[in-house]
Structures are given as C-alpha cells and as structure tokens.
Amino acid sequence: MNSKNEYSLGIRIKQLRKELNLTQKELAEKAGLKTSAIISYENNQREPTGRALAALEKTLNVSGSYLFGDDINLAHYDKEIMDAVNESWLYLFSTITYLIKTNDPLTQKLIFNIMVELKSILGSKSMSNHQKTVSIELIHDLIMSLSIATDRANLTKEKPSELDIERNNTFKAKRVEEYSESLNKFFSDFHN
DSSP: OOHHHHHHHHHHHHHHHHHTTOOHHHHHHHHTOOHHHHHHHHTTSSOOOHHHHHHHHHHHTOOHHHHHOTTGGGTTOOHHHHHHHHHHHHHHHHHHHHHHHTSOHHHHHHHHHHHHHHHHHHHOSSSOHHHHHHHHHHHHHHHHHHHHHHHHHHTTOSSOOHHHHHHHHHHHHHHHHHHHHHHHHHHHHHHO
C-alpha cells in the first residue's frame, strides 16, 4: 500500500470521528472495536480487518472506498501472488471436489451451502465490490477459526484413545454446527 493511502486512511478516520464529536474510546465502543485499534488506525500503524472496516463504515456512515481513498482495489494486490493464485485454481477446485465427495453428508451439505453463498456473493449485482470483499473475508475468518480450533483439538495427544477420538469428533461437529449457525445468521442479517 502506498503512503498516500496510509495517510488518507488515518486522517479520514480521525476527521470523521471528530466531526461526530467522538473520542477514540467512544468510536471504538460504537463500532465494537478496541480503543487501541482506533488509535493504531489513526496513526497508520495498521489497517482495519474486513470486519473492523465494515464496523467503521457503519459507525462513520461512509464507504471503505472513501476511507482508503481511490486505490482501494489495489490496496492488497500483489501481481506475483495473484499470478500464483490464478495458476492454482483448477488444481485447487479439483482437489476440493474430490475431498468433498469423500466426507460425510453433513460436511458435504455445509460445504455446498458455503459454495452457494459464495456464488451468490460473487454474482450479486446489488453488492458493491467492497461489500463482497467484506462478506468473503468473514467466511475466510470463520473457516480459519474453525481450522485452528480443530488443529488444537487434534494436538491433544500423539496416540489418542477411543474416548479422545470420540471427544474430538464431538468437538469438530460442534464447531461445524457453530460455524454453520454463524454463517446462516450473517447471511440472514445481510440479506434483510
């Protein structure tokens, strides 16, 4: 990201906060963020995550495009990374298709639901590019959280007992259920 965008992001957040007569702490509370996050955004020490950006947009009543300036679509663009991503799509989807077919029906249904929502987001004519990005970032964050939680459960023992395996499967099923509920709530709220 160039320094113009870094400069404009912090300045714009601070300017809008002051126009609303809010302290950093008050803005953080209204947006559901930490005060330290607001301070770091205003001082250009870090960028808001997708969820934080969505909260700031709503609280400050502006778009992410306004907060970031004109180059929002290029803010996270790296040609080498994007070239590697584009070269990997076909292999990735063929691998995913195989793995989905080898999983249990509940997992298959949940993945299908995720893919339907992803298709809906990407093909939406009523959502801005920024709204699409925020929606997909939420799905990404939920999946990463689930993956980390599952990995932690798997690391409890080198050679788990049958009871440990049963507990781990119960844990995974509960995480999948929570994940599914979170997604359903998000999309229900988003479409209303």
